[in-house]
Amino acid sequence: MSERVLGILADSFTKILIPGLTATIPLAVISFVLALIIATAVALVQYVRVPVLTQLARFYVWIVRGTPLLVQLYVVFYGLPDFGIVLDPFPSAIIVFSLNTGAYAAETIRGALEGVPAGQLEAGYCVGMSFLQVMRRIVMPQALRTAFPALSNELISLVKDTSLAANITVLEMLMATQQIVSRTYEALPLYLEVGVIYLLFSTVLTWLQGVGERWLAARGMERG
Amino acid sequence: MTMEQRNEAKQGVPMLRLKGVRKSFDGTEVLHGVDLSVDAGEVVAILGPSGSGKTTLLRCANFLERADAGTLELAGERHDLATTRPREMADVRRRTGFVFQGYNLFRNRTVLGNVCEGLVTARKMPRAQAEERAHACLRRVGMDDRCDAYPVQLSGGQQQRVAIARAMATDPEIIYFDEPTSALDPELTGEVLAAMRQLAEDGMTMLVVTHEMAFARDVADRVVFMEDGRVVTEAPAREFFERPANDRIRAFLRMAGGTTA
Numbered sequence: 001m002s003e004r005v006l007g008i009l010a011d012s013f014t015k016i017l018i019p020g021l022t023a024t025i026p027l028a029v030i031s032f033v034l035a036l037i038i039a040t041a042v043a044l045v046q047y048v049r050v051p052v053l054t055q056l057a058r059f060y061v062w063i064v065r066g067t068p069l070l071v072q073l074y075v076v077f078y079g080l081p082d083f084g085i086v087l088d089p090f091p092s093a094i095i096v097f098s099l100n101t102g103a104y105a106a107e108t109i110r111g112a113l114e115g116v117p118a119g120q121l122e123a124g125y126c127v128g129m130s131f132l133q134v135m136r137r138i139v140m141p142q143a144l145r146t147a148f149p150a151l152s153n154e155l156i157s158l159v160k161d162t163s164l165a166a167n168i169t170v171l172e173m174l175m176a177t178q179q180i181v182s183r184t185y186e187a188l189p190l191y192l193e194v195g196v197i198y199l200l201f202s203t204v205l206t207w208l209q210g211v212g213e214r215w216l217a218a219r220g221m222e223r224g
Numbered sequence: 225m226t227m228e229q230r231n232e233a234k235q236g237v238p239m240l241r242l243k244g245v246r247k248s249f250d251g252t253e254v255l256h257g258v259d260l261s262v263d264a265g266e267v268v269a270i271l272g273p274s275g276s277g278k279t280t281l282l283r284c285a286n287f288l289e290r291a292d293a294g295t296l297e298l299a300g301e302r303h304d305l306a307t308t309r310p311r312e313m314a315d316v317r318r319r320t321g322f323v324f325q326g327y328n329l330f331r332n333r334t335v336l337g338n339v340c341e342g343l344v345t346a347r348k349m350p351r352a353q354a355e356e357r358a359h360a361c362l363r364r365v366g367m368d369d370r371c372d373a374y375p376v377q378l379s380g381g382q383q384q385r386v387a388i389a390r391a392m393a394t395d396p397e398i399i400y401f402d403e404p405t406s407a408l409d410p411e412l413t414g415e416v417l418a419a420m421r422q423l424a425e426d427g428m429t430m431l432v433v434t435h436e437m438a439f440a441r442d443v444a445d446r447v448v449f450m451e452d453g454r455v456v457t458e459a460p461a462r463e464f465f466e467r468p469a470n471d472r473i474r475a476f477l478r479m480a481g482g483t484t485a
Contacts, residue, residue, distance in 0.1 A: 119328035122288055123387075127342025127394060128318030130310075137345060138330050145332075219332075 005189050012180045016173050016194050020201070023172035027090070028159045031097035035158075036151075038102030043109035044135075057106070064103035070164050072096045077168040093165040101158050105151060112147035113139060145216050152209040156202050163198075173197060238297065239264040239429045240398050245284055245294030245305060247277075254280055255291070256453045260431075262398060267430045269440035269461065272450035273476065278433040279325075281450070282400050285431075286322050287313040299397055318346055321391030321399035325406050327383040329375040329390075335362065336371040339390045347394065361389040365419040381412030385419050392423060399423070401432040417443075437480050441465045449473060 042060065045053040064072070077092040087095070116139045124134030166175035177194040181187050240262040247255040255277045262268045270278045284291040284305055291305035298316060308316070329338050339358035343349040349357070362368040365385040375383055384404055391399050401420065405413040417439050424430060424443050434440055440447055440461060447464040449457040457469045468474045 117326075117328070117331075119324060119326050120330055123322075123324065123328035123330065123390075124341075125288070125314075126286060126317055126320070126322035127390065128314055128346030129342060130314060130346075133345050137341070138332065141332050 005186055008180070008184050008186055009189055009193055012177070012190060012193065015180060016176050016197060019171055019176040020173040020197055023090075023165075023170060024159065024162050025201070027093055027097065027162045027165060027170070027172065028155070031094050031101060031162075032155050032158055034094070034098035035101035035105050035154075038098060039105035039109050042102065042106035043113060046106075046110050047113045060099075061103045061106055064100055065107075069096070069100050069161060070167060072100060073164060073168050089165070089168050089170045092168055093162070093170050097158060097162065097165075100161075101154055105154050108147050108150040108154070109143065112143035112150075115146050116142045141219075148212060148216060149209070152205065152212070156205050159201050159205065160198055237264040238262070239266070239299055240285070240431065241295075241297040242281070242285055243295045243297075245281060246292045247280055247284055247289060248292055254453050255284070257294070258450075258453070258455055260448060260455060262429055262431050264429055265427045266446065267424045267428075267432065267444045268446045268448060269444035270431065270433045270448045270450055271435075271437075271440060271476070271480075272456075276450040277453040278450050279402050282322075282402050282431065282433055286317060286320060286400060288322075314346070318342075318394065319397050321394060321396035323384070323387050323391050323399065323401045323404050325403040327375070327380070327387045327407075329383055329386060331375050333374075334371065335367060335373050335375070335378070335386050338375070338386055339393045342390065342394050358389070358393055361393045362386070364392070364422065365389045366415070379412060380408045381415045384408065384416045388416070388419050388423065392428065398429040398431060401430065401434070403433050403435065405434070405436055435480065437465075437477070449476070 042057045045057045073093065073096050076087065076096050077089065080087065120138055120142075121131075121134050124138050125131075129137075162170075162172055163174040165172055166178065169175075173194055177190050181190050184190070238261045240260075242258060242260045245255050245258040245260075246253065254275075258277070258281055260268075260270075260281070270281070272278050280289055283289040284294070285296060287305070287308060294305040296303045296305050296316070298319060303312060303316060330341060333341060336355060336358050339361055340351070340354040343354035343357060344351055359368055359371065362371055365388050367382060367385050367389060370378065370382065375386070378386070388399075388404075404420065405416050408416065413436065417436060420430070420432070420439070421443050432439070432444065442461075444461045447457075447459055447461050448455055449464070451472070457464070457473060459469065464473070465477065468477060
């Protein structure tokens with residue numbers, strides 16, 4: 001590898017990493033937290049079979065899972081202005097990523113909730129607990145344990161999917177890399193470099209997943 | 225409590241009275257207006273063939289199924305089974321215990337945690353006091369030495385004994401048992417029945433759906449025989465087994481192994 005390329009790589013590393021820390025990570029973390037809130041609500045509505053809301057929840061999951069993420073980004077960022085709704089790139093990305101991940105996570109959480117034997121809900125009622133008490137103390141912790149690996153997957157996917165936000169002018173890692181490539185014409189080393197940084201982020205998350213699973217296990221939720 | 229005291233305590237004070245309980249599933253009525261009462265301190269066994277509505281009746285009494293009609297009187301307090309509001313249901317359930325065929329222990333709680341949960345969460349009992357009470361109940365069913373175990377680490381019989389401790393911890397006015405030994409291997413039913421027998425001797429009011437003829441004969445005071453969603457016969461336990469009221473019951477007892485006659 002030529003000295004010039006090494007110089008470019010060294011020089012670009014922080015230029016790519018900084019948008020990673022200021023855009024990619026916040027985008028992923030904020031969207032994921034919102035996605036979990038959406039997903040929990042959407043899953044609970046279906047678990048309890050709330051009329052109307054259940055149908056709405058199914059409709060939401062159907063639309064979001066059935067269309068490409070990139071199309072969703074374009075619709076919100078380039079399409080909504082036709083209705084007078086003009087959003088900045090970053091909030092547009094947050095909205096799309098949280099709704100998108102929310103739909104997938106909702107299915108994960110719904111499955112996990114339904115996987116907790118219903119008898120425990122009845123047993124909770126029979127010792128005088130309310131629905132919310134049983135959900136919070138008995139059903140949700142067990143569902144979380146089941147859902148945790150799949151939710152970790154979704155977070156890792158989300159971190160990588162934030163690269164699509166480059167298409168709606170969010171200055172995140174991929175866009176930062178593209179800008180350097182367009183100046184230096186060193187596509188292969190730079191795209192490999194950004195790939196490695198994504199890999200680093202994912203590796204940290206994978207490690208955190210392990211920590212989380214051990215923590216849940218230590219709370220007695222791994223058994224059964 | 226001695227046998228005499230127990231008999232004295234149960235001088236016709238109705239703890240539970242179910243009246244006119246009706247329940248349909250998908251247009252098929254499975255309970256056709258069932259009346260049943262249990263006196264304070266009395267142990268009543270509900271017998272009958274599968275599909276006779278025994279379990280449904282028990283579940284309706286604790287609002288696990290919503291009855292279409294009927295009333296429940298618990299210690300003189302009257303509730304309409306078809307229209308009871310959630311708050312009232314929780315109130316009734318706090319005063320009753322329920323033991324399920326499938327144990328239904330909370331899998332994310334230890335044995336001790338299972339017994340404490342209702343005391344702490346539903347009854348707002350301080351944790352230390354709840355644990356003390358839980359240990360006492362677990363000792364009664366011989367499970368206190370496993371109080372740190374999780375349900376999956378226990379045998380079915382042990383899980384059911386914990387479930388019994390959980391049901392009695394809240395000091396209920398009556399405990400419902402829904403075929404408590406039916407899911408158990410035969411060699412494990414003995415320990416569960418022994419725990420129930422102990423509870424009965426302590427004077428607990430119990431309504432027990434069971435297929436255990438020996439338990440019904442030896443422990444129950446009275447037997448209610450159900451068939452096709454109706455109470456067909458009720459009689460003192462001894463009389464029920466020794467002088468079956470009709471051929472149908474004789475046939476049932478022969479099939480169930482309750483008598484060799």
